[in-house]
């Protein structure tokens with residue numbers, strides 16, 4: 001498939017900036033879209049669009065060969081009111097982007113779903129077994145996770161209705177190799193003293209460059225139906241084995257026999273098989289590369 005012009009929503013967000021660079025390096029022309037104006041429009045021109053407005057969404061996706069939809073409110077709910085606001089923003093924006101793509105005859109949309117559809121923060125539920133597969137029943141626990149699961153459902157049915165292919169990336173917690181970043185690798189050693197701190201993510205993470213690679217793989221893969229993929233680093237964020245973590249924190253979870261010592265608790269096989277994506281970055285290498293490892 002040759003896709004040259006990509007409309008990128010959430011282009012000024014943390015992941016969006018990395019994806020934008022990766023797409024441009026890969027030879028794509030990017031139409032950057034965000035509800036926020038750029039702090040420096042001369043260096044970082046973008047289209048200011050609130051995707052919850054359908055007309056503006058259609059007008060700004062016009063001319064794109066494909067859409068990468070990462071524009072949403074990514075924060076977990078702090079209460080019912082913030083949850084309602086997040087669900088409204090994310091779900092209406094996603095519906096508008098997806099339907100506008102269909103209306104304009106755009107054949108492919110790659111979008112950010114989230115690991116949270118599988119049960120985050122794992123207080124009321126626990127994983128039945130690991131590794132978790134994409135086909136396991138979703139167990140959303142928050143309005144944010146419901147907004148992402150709704151995106152997956154919209155992708156499935158709009159594909160059936162119009163033929164546009166929607167590929168959802170169930171990203172784990174995205175980390176950045178940027179010292180001082182709120183989700184930077186320098187925080188990682190701070191998680192080791194108390195495994196309960198990262199329990200709610202099942203100790204998963206993914207490097208932002210691996211997310212950007214997954215976007216490119218999903219844009220280019222010969223997949224003709226809507227799918228979702230686990231997108232996580234191959235290992236956990238912890239310096240102790242995954243089996244020990246689950247035995248201590250999720251004693252009822254069944255652990256597959258072949259489980260690797262530090263392996264992430266989600267299966268990455270589907271992404272490897274269907275879109276040819278495998279994660280390349282690990283915190284061990286990232287921290288080793290820092291001039292002053294924490």
Ligand SMILES: NC(=O)c1ccc[n+]([C@@H]2O[C@H](COP(=O)([O-])OP(=O)(O)OC[C@H]3O[C@@H](n4cnc5c(N)ncnc54)[C@H](O)[C@@H]3O)[C@@H](O)[C@H]2O)c1
Nearest residue numbers: 010012013014015034035050051071072074112171173174
């Ligand atoms: N950060 C993570 O660890 C993580 C994990 C899994 C999935 N995700 C998903 O990845 C995507 C990007 O996350 P991020 O961490 O870069 O978030 P971010 O907040 O840094 O970026 C999101 C961007 O979307 C824009 N946006 C929000 N609502 C919009 C609207 N109505 N119209 C236009 N733009 C809008 C925001 O202005 C922001 O720039 C989100 O969909 C998020 O849910 C993030």
